[in-house]
Structure formats: structure tokens, C-alpha cells
Amino acid sequence: MKVFLYILFTFSTLLGHAQNKQLSIIRSEESVISKKLDEDELNVDADPKEKEMLLLRLKQQSEALNYHVGVLRCVNKLMRLYSSQGRSREVVDLGNDIKKSITDKKDLQGIISTIYRLNALNLGYLGLDDASQKDFRTAITYAETIENRDAKLYKLSLCYQNMNVYFAKKYLENRKYGDSTVYYLNKSQELAKQIRDNNGVVSNSLKYSQIAFNDMRLGMYYLQDTDTPGNLKQAEKYLLEAAKIYNNRQYDIPPDDRVMMLNQLSWLYLEKKDYKTSIDYAKQALTMEKEYRDPENRVESYEFLASSYLETGEKEQSKFYMDRYTLLKDSLTLADKKNADVSMKKMVSEVDNEHKMLTQRQWLLTGLLFCGLAIFIWILWGRKKRSLRKKYEEMISKLQNETLSNQSYENNAEPIPAIKNGISNDTEKDLLVRLENFEAQEVFLDKDITLTTVATMFNTNTKYLSETIKKYRSQNFSNYINSLRVNYIVHKLYNEPRYRDYKISYLAEQCGFATYQVFILAFRKEHGVTPSYFIQNLKHDKVITLEQ
DSSP: OHHHHHHHHHHHHHHHHHHHHHHHHHHHHHHHHHHHHHHHHHOTTSOHHHHHHHHHHHHHHHHHHTOHHHHHHHHHHHHHHHHHTTOHHHHHHHHHHHHTTOOOSOOTTSHHHHHHHHHHHHHHHTTOHHHHHHHHHHHHHHHTTOSSHHHHHHHHHHHHHHTHHHHHHHHHHOGGGHHHHHHHHHHHHHHHHTSOTTOSSSOHHHHHHHHHHHHHHHHHHHHTTTTSTTHHHHHHHHHHHHHHHHTOTTSOOOHHHHHHHHHHHHHHHHHTTOHHHHHHHHHHHHHHHHHSOOHHHHHHHHHHHHHHHHHTTOHHHHHHHHHHHHHHHHHHHHHHHHHHHHHHHHHHHHHHHHHHTOOHHHHHHHHHHHHHHHHHHHHHHHHHHHHHHHHHHHHHHHHHTOOTTSOGGGGTOOOOOSEETTEEHHHHHHHHHHHHHHHHHTGGGOTTOOHHHHHHHTTSOHHHHHHHHHHHHSSOHHHHHHHHHHHHHHHHHHHOGGGGGSOHHHHHHHTTOSSHHHHHHHHHHHHSSOHHHHHHHHHHHHHHHHHO
16 A cells, blocks of 8 residues: 555656646746747837748747737737738738637736727728727727736827727718817827836837827818818928927837828928928928838828929829829729728628527527517517507596586586685686686687686686696696697597598697697597597497497
8 A cells, every 4th residue: 555655646746747847848938939029029120021920930839838928919919010011901800810819807918909909990991990999999998907007008099099090081971070080189199198208118209109190190180171260270280290209310200100291291281382392291201102112101192292293383293193193092992992892701701600600509599588578578568458448448438428518527626625825715616617618618729728818818817727727627737728628539539430530630630739749649648548549449349339
């Protein structure tokens, strides 16, 4: 027995050492991946193709080790790389795939927020607006959980800035979205300006690049509508603020942002009719763009050059750039459409596959839920039907026990006290008699009748009349008149079958209502059923009586 226990102890010890060694190897490999990712972050001058291959290889290694953070970091960097190259479809493919594996509740380092933000941004570029807005909201939720204050402010600022992909497009369709554009850009700007300088996490270059970009976007917003007084001045203010930062060499501003800035200055001076300066900035943008290729920026430069040369009367130069603008613009439009179509087809395909994976039990559960809902609705409908029928029968019973000239109000009168609310006994008696005569004479059918009118008819004041109606008819004046009118038409429908063939609008007019909608509401309030229901049942009951 001792020998067995010794062997078991030795085996367990060796197994523990082996597991610890294996775990140590895994941790070491994860550390190597992490280090390479950090080096890649610094190696901004690396060839994009080489960088892509390295990141794909590191992603594959991370997946093999089940290194979740490593996979997220690789995907994050790949999405940023593809975004910088305008490869929106590949960004969305990566983003939609990695989202399925994200179960984290918090985003301490801001990686998950960036993944959702980049996916949202590129979904917007592809025209998939609803999916884009959904991912932006998720990105903001994750960004709120980032531990470091400055990193959190920076990520949130980026989210609110990027959301304008949606509002900028909507603004072209409807100007009401302009307020949202300004709101989110200002919100982004407010957050960016709260980032501390030299904080050790978010560099000054990133902070001021963000501030300058927001200024540039605000300038572009105001340039879209220079016919509105003050907009051109606002555009100039924001663009010149942005230019100060872009021209400050202490900040490492991305070259494509500099190209975009030059184009916006070209646009500004085109609107100011300073065509020479506009041409100068557009040519500077083209020169820089040759080094950092971006067709979106190039097509803008062509447009501003074509417009400026046309204004200066240099038609050949204008045509030269307009031809290039048209060709490139058509190519970009076609490419965007293809990317959007491919992404949409893939998303639809993924949804279809998910539906196919539903088990028979899930389908059965769905069917049972629908059956339960149908039974519940049927029960409610049956109850409502019985309730309406009961109210209808109560109406018929009441009508059978009274005549049009013998209103039920006479039976509701309470004993008259000597004095109440300042109204004497004799005055109340007189008003009651007048009310009964008023009801019998059908004066209430007059559409223009008011409390003041009736008070004048009764030779009293509106206060006494109103108090008497409330006390003996249990209603305010308006409801009292509506009640009289409704009961008038109820008796007509019951006693004179021809009324049942009239339109509801005619019946409403006959009993003094200004509109048939008010008539229907008053009828339902008085008896709990609509006039149509009452008429239909009267007709139906008549048929049954004849058949019997």
C-alpha cells in the first residue's frame, strides 16, 4: 500500500511539474506575441503588406494558444490597417467575425471599443447605416469602462467624431440632421480637450490631431451651406484653427489628414472666390497625395482644381481636371457599391445560416408561444365581445322601459335641501323645472349652444346653472349636453329603423355634434359601445326576430 501511495505521489508531482512547464511555455509564447505586437505599434514605416502578413501570422498563433487578448489585439491592428487603405469590406468581415467571440463585460485597455468603432465606421462607409449605429453604441458602452481617464476620453472622442459618417450622409438628404452633426462634433471636441497634455498614455500628437480633425470637420459642415449668412465666416474660423495645428511640426499629424486639410482650404478659398489660392492648396494636396496614395483625397483635389480653373476662364485646364475627376469618381462609386453588395450578401448569408441551425425544439417552442398568444388574444377578444354585448343589452333594456319623453333624469333627482352653495330652495326648484323643459324641447341639438346661452334662457347666472347640473345630473355642462344628444339619437335609432341606414356623420350632425369623431367618443363614453356596434346589433336582432 505504501509503495502504491509513493508511486501515486510521484506521478502527481511529475504531472504537476509538466503542467506548470506547459503553462510556462504558453505564457512565454504569449509574451513573445505581445512583444511583437508592441514593436509593430512602433514600426509605422513598415511595408503595409509585410505588416499585414505579420499580424495575420500572430493572430493565427494567438488562436492556437487560445490567447484571447492576443487575438483581439491582432484583429484591432488589422482593422486599423485595412481602414487606412480604404478596405472597408475586409474591416467589416474581420469585425463581424471577432464580435461573435467577445463576451467581455469591460474593456480595460480600449481594444474592444476600437474594434466596434472601426466596424461601425466602415459599415457606415458601405451604407449599412442601422448596423453602423448599433456598433457605435456598443463601442461607446465599452469605452465607458476603460480604466485610464485620458484613454477613456480619447476613445469616446473618436466614437462621437466617427458617428458623423451617418449624420453627414443624412444631412445631404435632410438639413434637420445638421444639428446632430454639430452636436456630436462638439461633444467629441469637448472630450478631446479634457485630455491632459503629456499624460503618458495618449500622446500630444494624438490629442491635438483629434482636436484639429474636429475643427476641420466643423469647417467642412459650414462650407456645405455658404448661402446661409455667417456660415462662410464660421467655416474659415474652424479651418484656420485646424491649420494652426496641422502646420505645427511638433505634432506628428497623419499625412492623409494633412492632405485632407489642404483640400478643405482649397474649398474655402474657392467659396471666397480667391481662385489662385484655391488652386495653390489643391495642387499642394495632389503633390502630397502622390506620396500617401488616397483616391478619396485625390478626387477632391481634382474637383476643386476643375472648379477654380473654370472660374478663372482657363477652360482647358478645367476640362483636364474635370475629366480626371469624373473617371475617378465613377470608379470609386462602383467600388463602394461592390463592397456594399458583398458585405450585405455575407451578412444575409450569416443570418440564414444561423436560422438553419435552429433546433426542432426551438421551432416547437416558438410555435407553442404563438399558440399561447393566439389563445390569450382569443380569450381577451371573447371577453370584450361579451362585455360589449352586455352593455348593448343594458341599453335595450333601458329603452324598453322608458319613452323619449320620459327621460331617466327625473328619477335621479335628490331631495332638495333648503340652501346649498348659495342657491336658495326656490331657485333650485325653478332651475330643475327649466332643465326638464329644456330636455323635452330638444334645444340641446343646436350646435352653437353654450353654458352662457342656456343660463340666459333660464334667466340665471352660469354659476347657479353649472352647480345645479352637477348636483342633479352628476355631470359638467359639456358632458351633460353630449349625453342629451347621444340619448336623443339612441332613441331615434331604436324607434325609427330608417335612421339605422344613415351614415355616422349624418347622425352626428342630426344630434348637434360638430364632427363625427367627437360624436363617436361621446357615444362610447355614455354607453360603452360605438354607434356602429349599436346599429349593427339592432339590425341583427331585427333579422333574428323576423326569422323566429
